[in-house]
Amino acid sequence: MKTFPDNFLWGGAVAANQVEGAYQEEGKGLSTSDVQSQGIFGPVTERVAGDSGIKDIAIDFYHRYPEDIKLFAGMGFSCLRVSIAWTRIFPNGDEQQPNEAGLAFYDRLFDELAAHDITPMVTLSHYEMPWGLVNQYGGWGSRQTIGFFERYARAVLARYKEKVKLWLTFNEINMSLHAPMTGVGLPETSSKSEVYQAIHHQLVASALVVRACHEIIPDARIGNMLLGGLMYPLTCKPEDVLEALQQNRAWQFFGDVQCRGSYPGYMLRFFRDNGIQIDITDADREALKSTVDYISFSYYMTGCATADDALNQQLRGNILSMVPNPHLASSEWGWQIDPLGLRTLLNVLWDRYQKPLFIVENGLGAKDKPDADGVVQDDYRISYLNDHLVQVREAIDDGVEVMGYTSWGPIDLVSASKAEMSKRYGFIYVDRDDSGKGTLARSRKKSFWWYKEVIATNGESL
Ligand code: BG6
Secondary structure, three states, rough: OOOOOOEEEEEEEOHHHHHHHOOOOOHHHOOOOOOOOOOOOOOOOOOOOOOOHHHHHHOOHHHHHHHHHHHHOOOOOEEEEOOOOOOHHOOOOOOOOHHHHHHHHHHHHHHHHHHHHOOOEEEEEEOOEEHHHHHOHHHHOOOHHHHHHHHHHHHHHHHOOOOOOOOEEOHHHHHHOOOOOOOOOOOOOOOOHHHHHHHHHHHHHHHHHHHHHHHOOOHHHHHHHOOOOOOOOOOOOOOHHHHHHHHHHHHHHHHHHHHOOOOOOOHHHHHHOOOOOOOOOHHHHHHHOEEEEEEEEEEOEEEEOOOHHHHHHHOOOOOOOEEEEOOOOEEEOOOOOOHHHHHHHHHHHHHHOOEEEEEOOOOOOOOOOOOOOOOOOOHHHHHHHHHHHHHHHHHHHHOOOEEEEEEOOEOOOOOOOOOOOEEEEEOOHHHHOOOOOOOOOOOOHHHEEEEEHHHHHOOOOO
16 A cells, blocks of 8 residues: 655644744844845835834744644644744844844744654745845855855754754755845846856855754754756647756756755856856865755646747746646646646656655645634645645655655745735634734634644545
8 A cells, every 4th residue: 555654754834034023033133034025026125113014923933833833733743844034043144153042042942842742844044044144245146155154054053953853954945046035136137147156155055054964963964945846848849848858957956966066067058158157166166065965845836848939928927937737727826736746746856866855845825714613614725735645645656755744834824925924825824914914813724634634644544
């Protein structure tokens, strides 16, 4: 019978800037997320305390985490993926010493998880960095940022070495090509050389932190995190097949460097063909040799690639400019739903790297409405997650090594792309709307009970 391994980790994933709130408490500095109140694609805006930017409070996880963790434990979670807000530890990014109050907060959080036997998985930078580093140094455009990131990472690795054994460096590192979270603008506003130089700095920083983690916590595992943007050729025309290969390489390149330890030949050609000049030192090349222990990725959708320029202009739609697949339905936000694509992606990654895989995000953003009894009957979410998990089980049966699955947003949170509350992913409903109104009370949706059963049976109920 097809099964999940006995030690398979089940749980959910959240990010500091999308749940914590408390954006200026206990010495926290402003992050890039704090100044992008309209989401990761939005403009930088001045923040004024109490101006009701939705992320100022988010879902108030900073104060309510004991209640939330109890609810997660009620579903039987064995793993919770969280991120550390870099600005709680180094408020401006360039301080010599960490902020003790920020460190103490995550101690309390990890202790609470331990009390419920939930393994923490920690992302060091989830779509945010200190605004001070962007303002004063140019963010990842500056080589100095590598040192600031390593200092921050070493501080938290040393502090939590007994409490955290699963780490991730940058969330969806390949999104640096599409959104200006790195302090370097979009390709429209920065040159390709500037964008790839900033990415190079991040890749070197990631590798240096992999090395630091191996030194500081020898029994820990540290991985990368990719947005798994699997592309299919729109047709079987050879030109479309080649175009899909190239578009897949646009994200696989990050995995290739982080898993294999050097720049692949196709990327060097891409740089040559596009007149991209980047500064790669011998020390950088040496640093990149520290490769990750496992690969984590998010999976929401697939897209199609075509070499036909006219079709591209006409059809390219969602955030990654994918051409829609005529065979798939879409979510309310236009994200195409493709459970089988998850099995394919798991196999592609396994065949390419032969490293353990962890699905650290997957889920359906939907407009939930509580019924007359106050319960969200989210059968659509159950069906989405069920279909995806069935394909994970198929991939395991194909021989792929999968460490675990953390669904995105097990509790409703602020969306990353548009900073809205109405795009809900949770098993737990949070009473707060897009304008910030609501009691912040938590309640269980129908999917809460479904996921509890999945975990209790280690996937046999699927
Ligand atoms: C991933 C991010 O891209 O997708 C999360 O790592 C994000 O931070 C998630 O929330 C879903 O995207 P959105 O825009 O629906 O929140």
